Amino acid sequence: MTLARHGAIVIGAGVAGLSAALYLQRAGVAVAVIDPLPPAGGASFGNAGLLSPDTAVPIALPGMLRKVPGWLLDPLGPLSVKPSYFPRALPWLLRWIESGRLHRVMAISDAMRALHKETLTCWKELLGAELYGGLIRQVGQVQVWEGDAESASAVVERQVRERQGIKTEDLTADDLRQMFPGIAREVTRGLLVPGNGYTVSPQRSVRTLGELFRQEGGTLINERAMKLIPQDGGGWMVMTNTANRSSEHVVLAGGAWSRQLLDPLGIRVPLETERGYHAMLFDPEVTPSLPISNKTRAFGVTPMEDGLRIAGTVEIAGLDAAPNEERAKILVGHAKRMFPALKGERVRYWMGFRPSTPDSLPILGPAPGRTGLHFVFGHGHFGMSGGPPSGRLVARLITGQAPGIDPAPYAAQRFR
Numbered sequence: 001m002t003l004a005r006h007g008a009i010v011i012g013a014g015v016a017g018l019s020a021a022l023y024l025q026r027a028g029v030a031v032a033v034i035d036p037l038p039p040a041g042g043a044s045f046g047n048a049g050l051l052s053p054d055t056a057v058p059i060a061l062p063g064m065l066r067k068v069p070g071w072l073l074d075p076l077g078p079l080s081v082k083p084s085y086f087p088r089a090l091p092w093l094l095r096w097i098e099s100g101r102l103h104r105v106m107a108i109s110d111a112m113r114a115l116h117k118e119t120l121t122c123w124k125e126l127l128g129a130e131l132y133g134g135l136i137r138q139v140g141q142v143q144v145w146e147g148d149a150e151s152a153s154a155v156v157e158r159q160v161r162e163r164q165g166i167k168t169e170d171l172t173a174d175d176l177r178q179m180f181p182g183i184a185r186e187v188t189r190g191l192l193v194p195g196n197g198y199t200v201s202p203q204r205s206v207r208t209l210g211e212l213f214r215q216e217g218g219t220l221i222n223e224r225a226m227k228l229i230p231q232d233g234g235g236w237m238v239m240t241n242t243a244n245r246s247s248e249h250v251v252l253a254g255g256a257w258s259r260q261l262l263d264p265l266g267i268r269v270p271l272e273t274e275r276g277y278h279a280m281l282f283d284p285e286v287t288p289s290l291p292i293s294n295k296t297r298a299f300g301v302t303p304m305e306d307g308l309r310i311a312g313t314v315e316i317a318g319l320d321a322a323p324n325e326e327r328a329k330i331l332v333g334h335a336k337r338m339f340p341a342l343k344g345e346r347v348r349y350w351m352g353f354r355p356s357t358p359d360s361l362p363i364l365g366p367a368p369g370r371t372g373l374h375f376v377f378g379h380g381h382f383g384m385s386g387g388p389p390s391g392r393l394v395a396r397l398i399t400g401q402a403p404g405i406d407p408a409p410y411a412a413q414r415f416r
Helices: 015-026 063-071 083-099 100-117 119-127 129-135 151-165 173-179 201-215 257-266 325-337 380-399
Strands: 002-011 029-034 080-081 141-146 169-171 189-193 195-199 219-220 225-230 236-240 243-252 272-282 292-294 299-304 307-316 346-356 363-366 371-377
Touching: 002 015, 002 236, 015 029, 015 063, 015 243, 015 371, 015 380, 029 243, 063 080, 063 083, 083 100, 083 307, 083 346, 100 119, 100 195, 119 129, 119 201, 119 219, 119 346, 119 380, 129 201, 141 173, 141 346, 173 189, 173 346, 195 201, 195 299, 201 219, 225 257, 236 292, 243 257, 243 380, 257 346, 257 371, 272 325, 292 325, 299 325, 307 325, 325 346, 346 380, 371 380
Parallel strands: 002 029, 002 243, 029 219, 080 307, 141 292, 243 371
Antiparallel strands: 141 189, 169 189, 225 236, 236 243, 272 307, 272 346, 292 299, 299 307, 363 371
16 A cells, blocks of 8 residues: 545545535645546536526425325335335435425525525636636526416425525416427426526536646546545545545545445434436437426426436435436436427436435535544535535635635534
């Protein structure tokens, strides 16, 4: 084994880890990023590409408890729990349901809004104006529904938007057909959120962060972090598959795999993997002008430079179960129903692991009782939005700068 010393070590080359690394590097810290895969090899590769400063609604909402039997009985539903994994997931699910109480939803929305409102600002800081212009589309997002009745969850979402002062525009069926020619008649109403946007390529966006990091003196190391070992006198050693690497500061941005490094330290965090799927349609017959989230069927479509990405569903089944590609195929069926002209003859299926907390907020900041260990993981469905401002927050905390927002709502201690 070799021994290497670094100013700071970031574990994880996804959007959150690279954002933290780049902000630290620009603050004068010599940073090494450790990941067995090159940038954008995990959830940062296959997400829906949404950048949502005007999104403050957590995933857990009132009324979740009565839906649990359906999650277990329908393996292809929008949210499913693998029966054999249910006992392991139960403690997390109970916390998730508790987070869905109305008063908790409103408090969580305050913290989500505080973090997400800087999404586009941080992307522009990280990429620079020219690269930002080539990768980011600040054109809004549209939510659509089938039918006229407002669901209970839609009522809560509207209350959150009103609480946070988020600007929206109601869209009639005629508005939708003008915006999206060929959209099905069963799509009857919509909502434009003009302050949101998307990236034309999540993979290229995150890969560009890695290239900038390297150009600015950072080191990318393709190794697997296997254990975090506190050192006598302070600092940490990261034992990888091929080396021992030491630093005063270690930033854990390992996504859904973060618990594997924390459990041996006795640090317990409620982190679960929400397995998400996408289907990428190449050469699609329909290309909407901006992202559409179908709230009735719990999926979304995003126009990207490689084609049309159809993403969605939540599957609670852990890190080891094989992907169920039928869940991705169902997404294609939903998209064809929304746009009947779609054929989807050239398609790629994908599954990834969302690192999710019960309250939809990431875990950020110093590890409790472990000097020099810092967290930036747990962004769940909001990694592309929350990753850059989270990286900036943690970098500021490490380097002694004013954090800009109150870090307390994201601290690991909130789960004690």
